[in-house]
Amino acid sequence: MTIYYKDPIATFGKDYVFPLSWTRVFFHWYGSLVQRLLFELLSWIGAAVLVIALKLYVAEWPTPFLNTLAALVSVLSPILTFMLGFYTSTIYSRWWTVRVVMCGTGQIAAYNIALEMTSFVYDDNDPIGAARLKQLIVRWICIPFAMVLRDVFLGGDHAYRTTEAMELIGLITPEERYRLENDVDRAQWTMPVMWAGHLLSRLRDQNHRYGITEFVHLQLVQQLALVRGYFGYLYVPMWVPVPLMYRQLVNATVRIYVICVILLAGNLNLLSATSSSIDIGNYRWLDIIYVLSVFLIYIGWLHVADELANVFRIAPDSLDFDDYLSSQRVDFATMVDDHCIKLPTIESIAEEPLPGEEGFNCFPIMRDHRYEAVPGWQKFQHLRRRPRDVGTSG
Numbered sequence: 604m605t606i607y608y609k610d611p612i613a614t615f616g617k618d619y620v621f622p623l624s625w626t627r628v629f630f631h632w633y634g635s636l637v638q639r640l641l642f643e644l645l646s647w648i649g650a651a652v653l654v655i656a657l658k659l660y661v662a663e664w665p666t667p668f669l670n671t672l673a674a675l676v677s678v679l680s681p682i683l684t685f686m687l688g689f690y691t692s693t694i695y696s697r698w699w700t701v702r703v704v705m706c707g708t709g710q711i712a713a714y715n716i717a718l719e720m721t722s723f724v725y726d727d728n729d730p731i732g733a734a735r736l737k738q739l740i741v742r743w744i745c746i747p748f749a750m751v752l753r754d755v756f757l758g759g760d761h762a763y764r765t766t767e768a769m770e771l772i773g774l775i776t777p778e779e780r781y782r783l784e785n786d787v788d789r790a791q792w793t794m795p796v797m798w799a800g801h802l803l804s805r806l807r808d809q810n811h812r813y814g815i816t817e818f819v820h821l822q823l824v825q826q827l828a829l830v831r832g833y834f835g836y837l838y839v840p841m842w843v844p845v846p847l848m849y850r851q852l853v854n855a856t857v858r859i860y861v862i863c864v865i866l867l868a869g870n871l872n873l874l875s876a877t878s879s880s881i882d883i884g885n886y887r888w889l890d891i892i893y894v895l896s897v898f899l900i901y902i903g904w905l906h907v908a909d910e911l912a913n914v915f916r917i918a919p920d921s922l923d924f925d926d927y928l929s930s931q932r933v934d935f936a937t938m939v940d941d942h943c944i945k946l947p948t949i950e951s952i953a954e955e956p957l958p959g960e961e962g963f964n965c966f967p968i969m970r971d972h973r974y975e976a977v978p979g980w981q982k983f984q985h986l987r988r989r990p991r992d993v994g995t996s997g
Contacts, residue, residue, distance in 0.1 A: 636899075639906050644898060647865060651894045655869040655887050664870075672863050673873040679860045683901060690853050691908045694845065698911040701840055705752070709833035710931065713744045716826045717938040723819040724939075726812070733813050737939035740802070743795040744830065745932045746775060750783075750792035751834045752924065755841050755915045761924040774932070796831050800824050840914045850912070857905050864897050 632638055658664060720740060726733040749763040762772050766783055769775045775783065783791050803823055806815040815823075867873065869887040910916075956962040 636903050636906065639910075640899070640903060643902065644895075647861065647898050647902075648891065648895065651865045651868040651891055654865060655890065658869040659887060669867065669870050669873060672867045673870075676860065676863050676867060676874060679856065679863070683856060683860055686853060686856060687901070687904050687908070690849075691904065691911070694908045694911040697840060697845075698914050701837060701914045704833050704836055706927075709748075709830060709837075712826050712829035712833060713748070713931075713935065714938075716744055716823060716830070717741050717935045719819070719822050719826065720939050721941075723814055723822070725814050729813075730941075734939075734941065736802075736806075736813055738936060740799050741935040741939055742774065742932070743799045745928065745935060746779075746795040747792045747830060747834050748931065749774060749928055751837055752928070754792070755837055756922075756924065763924065763928060792834065793831060796827050800827050845912050850909075853908075854905065857901050861898060861902060864894055868894055 629635070629637075717737075720737045724733055724737050746769070749769060753763050753765075762768055763774070766775065766780045770777060770780050779795075783794055787794060803815055803820055806812045807817065807820040864871075868890045871890045871893055956964075958965070
């Protein structure tokens with residue numbers, strides 16, 4: 604998986620850090636704020652240049668109109684700060700919950716199924732059958748991951764985009780593909796979960812075949828229920844979007860504020876409590892800096908919120924779909940493969956040396972946590988303070 608964002612604290616050589624090392628985070632183009640705002644930014648800056656030019660070289664604008672704009676900008680500024688802060692925090696909470704379910708709690712439930720089968724599912728008389736059972740269950744558990752993320756993510760080209768593609772990479776069999784496409788119209792992703800639960804129930808009823816006792820069956824179906832619940836939640840943000848009026852109000856307020864600032868360009872001195880009527884002439888062009896700053900802060904903040912509001916948009920810096928699901932499937936398959944685990948023998952317990960016995964190795968590690976702005980400086984000072992050896996003459 605590509606790493607898009609590096610540690611902003613860059614090092615030069617050894618132990619030296621550039622004061623402006625954090626600036627390299629702005630050199631990432633794909634998924635960056637500049638990529639998102641470039642054309643809109645150029646449009647608004649062009650409008651501000653036009654407004655200042657009209658005021659300088661055509662005619663001054665009416666003072667009452669400019670004072671009204673200045674008052675509106677002063678009133679909207681604190682309101683926008685509160686509104687955007689609340690809006691962004693709300694949207695971020697929604698975005699983060701989806702990520703936690705997708706890569707955290709939902710995945711943990713699937714991990715627990717593989718882990719419990721490693722401990723409970725066995726058959727000394729048919730080890731190959733037990734191994735095939737475990738691999739079948741973990742494959743079925745990976746199908747809901749692929750189908751849910753296929754349904755909720757928008758756009759993108761990945762190996763799990765269709766059931767045909769899933770069959771080509773071996774995630775589903777031709778018969779399973781037929782069942783998924785023809786047995787149900789909606790909630791296809793729940794079918795593999797039900798297949799797994801039904802199979803476990805049949806094995807339990809067949810005289811606890813492969814070690815599926817009532818207790819093991821209960822443990823496994825509980826985890827299946829968690830997988831069903833967690834991944835069902837991922838559809839909620841898609842079916843229940845952020846209220847349209849909420850987004851309209853925030854977007855309209857921000858744009859009104861930016862338009863007022865642009866119309867006030869060249870007269871931004873009116874926002875100061877100590878403003879005067881002195882003509883500042885060509886210094887009006889400096890107002891472009893203020894317009895640029897306002898645009899980057901408020902419009903940029905709004906775009907960040909909009910980016911988070913669309914929880915499942917595939918962006919250049921978003922989830923690597925194929926890597927996420929493929930690595931997960933390999934991990935699950937490895938967990939239930941007894942030949943890959945290579946556990947040590949029970950007899951190795953007796954071979955582990957205890958403290959005081961020969962072969963015990965647990966020496967203390969002493970670390971010097973003192974920080975030196977200039978490496979070697981403390982050693983240099985120590986040598987300076989060390990008295991010189993006085994030789995003796997014979």
